[in-house]
Amino acid sequence: MLNFDFYNPTHILFGTDRLESIDKYVPADATVLITYGGGSAKKNGLIDKVKTVLGNRKVYEFGGIEPNPRYETLVKAVEIIRNENIDFLLAVGGGSVIDGTKFITLASFYDGDSRDLLKYGFMPITSDVVKKTVPFGTVLTLPATGSEMNSGAVISYEHGKYPVMSELAFPKFSILDPTVTFTLPKIQVANGVIDTFVHVTEQYLTYPVDARIQDRIAEGILQTLIEIGETTIAESDNYDARANLVWCATLALNGVVGAGVPQDWATHMIGHELTALFGIDHGQTLAIVTPALLEVRSEQKRAKLLQYAQRVWHIESGSEEKKIDLAIQKTREFFESLGVKTHLSQYGIGADKIPVIVEQLKAHGMTALSETGDLTLDISRNILERAM
């Protein structure tokens, strides 16, 4: 097992009828800015319910945070915070709204050009850099990114997606009410299942370090997703299936799975370029890249792929190569069973675009990816060719 630090102070309030908790966790005298996305939370009445719970507190709203939240949008919320003396933020939405709100809180009292905050990558932004933030809570509407219980965000600016990490960006609380997610379009639920699945595989399909309980938590999430994936898409109001998805999505990226193990975020990094260049949904990019990457990297990931084949897919017979191939095939079939296509060509992207994608990876410094730092641009090209 590798050395690790684990810290996660977010209060989780999970289950039905939890909106009332907002009243307990938001200071009674706070001036609140509610942040949200494209308007579905507004239309379906969730924002109004939240405002009712907030009661006499002074409340402002900031809607329009887009999927893959953009710097240019978020800085407008910073102005409101400064002008109206906002002292609590409440993000009502999915990962994009929550990620965006994390950036807003970090930028609110940053002295200088807040685009600076996009330059830190995976290096955490500390209180030496950002001296003051606005506390925030979340009401999660989409189980997928895990942003509701971690301190990371991904922010889009011009043609890039930029990771932003900071212990100052943990939500104070997150309300996880599975019923709130019942109205989601099926494709968003499918993307959420895949995002959760790949968050886990990126922390699990690496190389073994004898981290037995971390492996079993990872395998437990994967098995649960395989069991409930199709059901929670087909039966939107099946509480138990959705509750299992919501909690798996949160656990997948709250630090527990990745504690003390190597991590490989290459799939996400390559996927980010596909979203930035072609607007493909994040979950879909992961469904495209994952099987191809596992095929190309099957030697480096051999031991863990065999464990994955056995424990997650219960593949017991055949040569080691056959077991690994079958496990990757089953992974692809699982994504497709959720209604998500797994080939670039199915999204209208031809092989002629591969050099453009590789160029973007190069431009963003993604030249030494993976758990071993040896996934070069040539290997990324190979992965993209496999993903056609």
Add this chain to the structure above:
Amino acid sequence: MLNFDFYNPTHILFGTDRLESIDKYVPADATVLITYGGGSAKKNGLIDKVKTVLGNRKVYEFGGIEPNPRYETLVKAVEIIRNENIDFLLAVGGGSVIDGTKFITLASFYDGDSRDLLKYGFMPITSDVVKKTVPFGTVLTLPATGSEMNSGAVISYEHGKYPVMSELAFPKFSILDPTVTFTLPKIQVANGVIDTFVHVTEQYLTYPVDARIQDRIAEGILQTLIEIGETTIAESDNYDARANLVWCATLALNGVVGAGVPQDWATHMIGHELTALFGIDHGQTLAIVTPALLEVRSEQKRAKLLQYAQRVWHIESGSEEKKIDLAIQKTREFFESLGVKTHLSQYGIGADKIPVIVEQLKAHGMTALSETGDLTLDISRNILERAM
């Protein structure tokens, strides 16, 4: 899945050579009281190492916190805190030292007779009751209780053991260095494996609520303990085995396993009386009570016992009764394989003592135990008879 709240703000600093972190997490101008137990941490040089890291900070020591820490001992530390203006506590020890330190911090600025704090049971003590506490960190020397990453304690007073729960009692940080535990006597490691195992079964062997990932985390910890239990006792300095035990012990009782599922603490409650009356080690009491309780409660726990038989012990054939019997038998054999006896009579306790034990349960209000609240004194008597 049941509704739940999850909150755990303790920083975990896991791995080799982590003592240096103390310097980062203890304020530079703090006056520190180091709390410890019977002296092994003093003798083996750990306290000195900790003091070296604390550098120029003013440091006091309070040793002698006994296993099953006693109120009468702990109040003496409260006097030191008040007299010397201590503003940080550092618990160096196992669950008893950490539990004791939690009580010390809660009692330090409590207005009134601090025995009041023993009366809350499983009802959390809030900041309305305890208005100020002394922050504390821990250096864990014994993987067992999980106290290093939760907000609970068990305190002994006169002839009883009293649970104390408070969000004010989370450690600020806990240093989990598996090598620090290499010098432990084998029996203490065995007790720690069993304590961890039973923390999990008390949150897992209840009734099903379709909490799939919680079940799999529970099963993952149990399987890991079964795999590494004998090894980590036999090979004291096997880092990987011990690291897996340490992290399992922490995860078993940090709230993750019990989130959203029913919990049955009857084994612990009955075990506490055996410790209080006869001085049997906590881990040993659990090894005595667990198999007997599972036998007596096999109807109530039927569905989860079958799942346990299949997923943890890989029992695939035979009638349901046979599978359950075999799973309980294997549990008993596992405890015995660690060198821990599982029958009361093996500890010199005869059947004539059963009425005394039942009387103590009655005196402490333990008349409606278990996840369903229907484990009466008669059933406890039956369990104790089975445990002879």
